[in-house]
Amino acid sequence: MSRRSSVLWKIFTIEDQVKNLARCDICRQLFSYKTSISNLKKHLLKKHPTVQILDNVIRYDPEQIQEHQNDPSSDITTEDIQELDEEKCEILEQRKVHRNRKRSPLWNIFIQKSNNSKVAICKICKKELCYNSTTTNLHKHLKRKHPNVILKDEEEINKEENRSRSPSRSPLPNSTFEVYVEAPDQDHQYVTVELPGSTFSSLMDPIEVPSLVPISVADNIHLKEENYKRRQLPHIDDIIRKLNIEDQQQIKQLLYGTNYEVLKLPTTIVQQVRNLRFELASYKFLSAPEQVRTPRLIRLAALQITLPLPTSTPIIEMRKAIHDRAAEAIEIASQVNVNIFCLQELWTSPFFLCTGEKYPWCEYAEPAESGPTTEFLKELAKKYNMVIISPILERDELHNDTVWNTAVVIDNHGDVLGKHRKNHISRVTGFNESTYYNEGNTGHPVFQTDFGRIAINISHGRHHPLNWMMFGINGAEIVFNPSVEAGAESELLWNIESRCAAMNNSFFTCAINRVGTEKFPKEKFGHLYGSTYVTAPDGTRTPGLSRTRDGILITEFDLNMCRRARDFWGFQTTRRLDLYAESFAKVAKLDYQPQIIKK
Template sequence: MNADSQSMAAPKREIEGLEKIFDQLSTEDRDDVFRILYGKQLERVQYDGILETDAAAKGIELKGYRIPAAPEQMRAPRLVKVAAIQNAIVLPTTAPIKDQRDAIHKRVGELLDIAGRAGANVVGLQEAWHMPFAFCTRERLPWTEMAEAVDGPTTKFLIPYAQKYNMVIVNPILERDEAKDDVIWNTAVIISNTGRIIGRSRKNHIPRVGDFNESTYYMESTLGHPVFETAFGRIGVNICYGRHHPQNWMMYALNGAEIIFNPSATIGGLSEPLWGIEARNAAIANHVFTVGINRVGTEVFPNEFSSGNGKPAHKDFGHFFGSSYVAAPDGARTPALSRTSDGVLVTEVDLNLNRQVKDHWGFRMTQRLDMYAKSITAAADPDYRPHIIREN
């Protein structure tokens, strides 16, 4: 967020992230901390000096890691470089709508250039990345003016980057379905490395908690759990609040996803203790790679709004804490990007690890879908009563 945006309020100082604290430990202690908290120490990727310098000059944190698989005799490695991009808004929320969007486009273009030069094959952007996260103001205008068609200005902006760098882009936008009565959805558009639109996925679970009462803007998706076959693997997109629902992750995995992105917008006071757990647990439980992406910064709005919890009205949601990371099916995870800075995290993964872990742990073999299908069907009945046995 730039100085103009920050001048609208004086947010409290935020720590940069746990990794900065870990750096203060002795080497031995640090190794133990990473082993216990992150599964293992991952190999850090070093980029050429020019790329590192360019990223730093633009205020972009660039991190790279490798998550390998065991070598196999019958399959070659399936190496894919997965990138997560997190960013703050650029202009104050009082600026003209088009100016706000265009400024964010320009900034994210810089981040995409860094990701592309780092060799990223599949890039995920954060939830509704082309606009402030204005939904919880519950105001319609001017924010609904930022809703776009799937092939609208934001997708058109990204297509040349997909073509230039031969990379797939997961493009979460506020969608206006112009073909169906201008209905608004929270959507991710999947752009192929060829520059074509492969399809779209929509947010399945809409929060109704505190400021995040987004049901005033859009409804739950009716598209289910689509998975997209790309040149670099099969991907699913579990948008934001869906990460709190284990069944949501599971269905993308059952539909064949090898990498599941979780583009999000979540704040420190609400869900930060959950952030590092949910996507990582989903990777373990479903034998897939997961990518948690969260925006950064404190977005201040011109009009006060209330959470309906008796606390004073306010003009911001709180601090979006970034901390984007990649988790692997074996429980390993990368260190996170900063809590306070724009950043690009590029992680080279070997998709062979999915099947290797599946064979080792056998969760799919033991998950008993038939039993749960019957139980969940019964529980969905309004007349269902829990199966509780009491002492006579």
């Protein structure tokens, strides 16, 4: 039998007979075939393994080859089939080896732009890079632009995730648990169902259960263990990063606004922060230059931390450990020229208010002007030329040892500029803060510093719009809101209230929260969801810090933005203080009658 023309020429076209060049009709790529066509076969099997040629179908599985071999009209010869089978086996073996090859940890940092492209996108800076047949270009980019990034392969990441999860769980007892769930098939109606212990264990694993979504769990002694809590989402941006670049930009614009950008810090600082186990985020609010006034640029820093030691640690030892942790953060802030540094509410102690117990917890209270915490921070403020806001539990020894929830303001010269006591006290279900201290008696003071006029709206005062407004009326340009917040109900409000206050009053706000879960002998309080953020007067805000990690948020902005926001919105000219002053005077009287018009 005479040798027939290879079926490959159904796919390739001779481009140049002199130079022996053939072009693939599928991808238009040129190949040299010279004395044999093995080069063309390799290309076809490697790049187009699923190619079919109707009438003369070539599909490399035994059944199809047998069909064509038995078909007298087929152009495929026995020799062709044997050659192609050999080539295919060789290529498939190469593919098998390639599949078993360990995936480069680079692809945890880069994503391929599209399936067939040789362009990768850096997840950190969003830059597009060509990588051709090797990833050398990606390695160079990482080394040059992100020298502090540590490459970890999937095996390492999985090990870390397993370590971060709770250790082996003891099996739940053979009892039922009431679980409050959302039933998607019933128009999102909430129902209570009973689950056996084994089913409940699987439900609490970090696995999506399609039919039942846990919302809350009835109180049960076995669920007090941290082992049975669901993993917390570290960061909303972890979800956003799963979108393509264009969608990421649109989502961030809707969530945060457009007038901000990442503030670049020295790589040495980034590495130092990493070694100290802090998350570091830095942003800059953008503002247009003015013709008359010079910019009043400042940098502020906000700190959120977990307790470094168990709540049962002796008070002096605990306070020292917390001081040391804060000192690390303040030193970092000083290296990037931060002007104002604010700590979280009652930062020198566990948040013991949830226990309802007095001792030993009341021993954390200390004098505002001369206590150990203030003396400690005065040295740092002077050393680093930094204003420091220190929200502590104050013991007023001159007035019958009264206890207050107080923010002490230490100026950049190391002097106590003043203090403000919390105006509004939480009385929500679970615990009552008035068990420990009274409502504040300091009004709405604004502190004139070398870096602008600042005020502190402590914790629960965030829920009261008039509290914010009075700080603004008294001239505040930045209002800090140090807090201790936990729970889904609170988190719904967290991202709204401080942001609204900034827009309504034309000043900057900085909302600061704790992070973690604090365990006490009879109670535990959490999850404290962190998420510290800053808002500009125009409503633009920074992304929040982590919901699960210690973090430092650094923000740079121009205080002149306050006046520009007032000029744009004109809220100060439309708020009608006289109208509301008269109305409030009437409401405050016992014989007040609501203004209701009836038929």
